Amino acid sequence: MNILVCIKQVPDTTEIKIDPVTNTLIREGVPSIVNTFDQYALEMAVQIKDKDPDTKVIVASMGPPQAEVAIKTCLSVGADKGYLICGREFAGADTLSTSYIISRSVEAIEKLEGIKFDAIFCGKQAIDGDTAQVGPEMAEHLGIPQITYAIEAEFVENKLRVKRETEDGYEIREAACPCLITVTKPAFEPRYATVKSKMAANRAKIPMLGVADMDIDVERCGLKGSATKVKKTFVPVRNKNGIKIKEETPEESVAKLVELLTGAGVI
Amino acid sequence: MDNKNLWVYIEQSYGEPKSVGLELLGPGRMLADKVGEKLVAVIIAGDASKAAAAAIAYGADEVITCEGPEYEDYNTDAYAPALEALIQEFKPSVMLIGATSHGRDLGPRVACHLKTGLTADCTSLDRDVETGKVQWTRPAFGGNLMATIECPNDFPQIGTVRPGVFKKGAKDESRTAPITKFDFHVSEDQIHAKLIERIVDAGAELVKLEDADIICSGGRGLGKPENFSLVQALADAIGGVVGSSRAAVDAGWISHAHQVGQTGKTVAPKLYIACGISGAIQHLAGMSGSDCIVAINKDPDAPIFEVANYGIVGDINTVLPALTEAIKKLKA
Numbered sequence: 322m323n324i325l326v327c328i329k330q331v332p333d334t335t336e337i338k339i340d341p342v343t344n345t346l347i348r349e350g351v352p353s354i355v356n357t358f359d360q361y362a363l364e365m366a367v368q369i370k371d372k373d374p375d376t377k378v379i380v381a382s383m384g385p386p387q388a389e390v391a392i393k394t395c396l397s398v399g400a401d402k403g404y405l406i407c408g409r410e411f412a413g414a415d416t417l418s419t420s421y422i423i424s425r426s427v428e429a430i431e432k433l434e435g436i437k438f439d440a441i442f443c444g445k446q447a448i449d450g451d452t453a454q455v456g457p458e459m460a461e462h463l464g465i466p467q468i469t470y471a472i473e474a475e476f477v478e479n480k481l482r483v484k485r486e487t488e489d490g491y492e493i494r495e496a497a498c499p500c501l502i503t504v505t506k507p508a509f510e511p512r513y514a515t516v517k518s519k520m521a522a523n524r525a526k527i528p529m530l531g532v533a534d535m536d537i538d539v540e541r542c543g544l545k546g547s548a549t550k551v552k553k554t555f556v557p558v559r560n561k562n563g564i565k566i567k568e569e570t571p572e573e574s575v576a577k578l579v580e581l582l583t584g585a586g587v588i
Numbered sequence: 589m590d591n592k593n594l595w596v597y598i599e600q601s602y603g604e605p606k607s608v609g610l611e612l613l614g615p616g617r618m619l620a621d622k623v624g625e626k627l628v629a630v631i632i633a634g635d636a637s638k639a640a641a642a643a644i645a646y647g648a649d650e651v652i653t654c655e656g657p658e659y660e661d662y663n664t665d666a667y668a669p670a671l672e673a674l675i676q677e678f679k680p681s682v683m684l685i686g687a688t689s690h691g692r693d694l695g696p697r698v699a700c701h702l703k704t705g706l707t708a709d710c711t712s713l714d715r716d717v718e719t720g721k722v723q724w725t726r727p728a729f730g731g732n733l734m735a736t737i738e739c740p741n742d743f744p745q746i747g748t749v750r751p752g753v754f755k756k757g758a759k760d761e762s763r764t765a766p767i768t769k770f771d772f773h774v775s776e777d778q779i780h781a782k783l784i785e786r787i788v789d790a791g792a793e794l795v796k797l798e799d800a801d802i803i804c805s806g807g808r809g810l811g812k813p814e815n816f817s818l819v820q821a822l823a824d825a826i827g828g829v830v831g832s833s834r835a836a837v838d839a840g841w842i843s844h845a846h847q848v849g850q851t852g853k854t855v856a857p858k859l860y861i862a863c864g865i866s867g868a869i870q871h872l873a874g875m876s877g878s879d880c881i882v883a884i885n886k887d888p889d890a891p892i893f894e895v896a897n898y899g900i901v902g903d904i905n906t907v908l909p910a911l912t913e914a915i916k917k918l919k920a
Contacts, residue, residue: 334730334850335870346733357851416708417700448850449729452708457664457696466780467664469693482784487689488798489601490788496781506844506851548705548742552723554735563881563896565888571906578882579914581898587859587880588826588918 322439322476323377324366327423328359330384330391331449339556355391358444362504364511365474366442367399377401381430383411383423389527397514397522404430408531413544420458425537426530427463440481441501445470456503466496472507591743594620595680598631598639599690605639608686608751610646615713615754616684617647619722622715625681626650632670634660644765646757651767652678658774661783662690666774668697673772675702680744682722687748695748705739707747711877730850731873751798752856753877795829795845802828802859805848806836809864809885810904813841818908819863825915833865849874864904867892
């Protein structure tokens, strides 16, 4: 089976701080990581490869040249090969345009590799944009079925059988291949790289795909191909002027809290 | 432009309307009134009658339904073509969809098919009265940054809206509104991803965080996994559900089903009690929309206090049992 895993390099949002003077995000010095949910998607694909060594796991990422580092990280934890989708025409793309660009790269990668993908695995969402839209929109561009919020996946004959999370519990769904799934937090954790696998990944050449390498309509790329525009951004105001209680004993503190909560009609 | 009227997609499960669609009729009314449009509820279901009645009671001017046995279970391959056909037929200007797993599965598929913009997981909505453009405001970077987004040239303008952000309005069962039935069907061979089995979590495993009015959450500050029993006791006394931070889940103290935050559930209960939770930005992203937040933490500088309406600086081991006792007395 051939699996394409789509990944994104994102800033580690746990490391982001707010500049108290300008009230903006401080991104300098914030480490970049492979998006958490994409790590789960990759691990899910690599586990399928562990069971069936004929499986090929290829990674694709759209981003600036430095996103090569994220692809190399994926190579160090089990991906066979990675492609970087990169070009200034792609800058400023919203989810509609991003999903279009990545979907066009699928065919290009298939041609270069001489294979057809049986499934595309994406993370549920990127932890920077948090939209959860690129996966399903890619499936629509490609005209293939999707299963979102997957926590387990296995190939059964020419189908992908997926356990997915819902608000009420779980569902088992089966999609005809080729199909696309988006992966949420599964029961397992992604594996670690070894020193040897890291060194091998660092030596790997990451091929780049630009507009010239794909059958793509440039008008649908980047800012001009985007249906949505960001009008403004701002840092949320957090200070609710909360009341901090610190009485002599826990009982007194609790009594005051209960008084305040009942007074405010909360309980 | 030909497109007019504001649609609210009323999500249902086996005929029962989900709360989120009814919640969205509130902001839907506000956005429709700004430009003098009708508020229309749209329902795709095996049987839409219950959801239609609820949508009318909560303020819809009109209801459009698309019914058939193929819509009994939610399925992307049936629902997406149906919603696309509905939009192409009736041409709404705006559509609001609940940002549930159902809405976030369906929304992108439909928006992409129609080559229009979709704004994800909005928490605040407004509309420019001059241009009729909805101002979609949403959190990004795990809640560190807010962005206001417009869809300037394409129709309909679509957004998914976070459940629980807007509260359901008053219900008026005497209201009436016309219901239009739209006849559109999807054949069996168009369904490529099939539902094989539903596993509804029953009993102890069922953690209905999204629907809870009160959530009592525990974090690593509890000190040890056994102390979740203190959180459970408080939840039992106050009539709440137990949630947790990611740190407590990662430590193996409690299952992921309880996790609130960016990689867990997003909640907005009436009361959120954070016990021994420091307040990492990812956790805040999942609960800062709660009506009232109480924080109990021994570290007076914990960021959780920045979002808390009320905070007790103190030791979980003594504060929690005292609070549980006080609540029991209050309820007795």
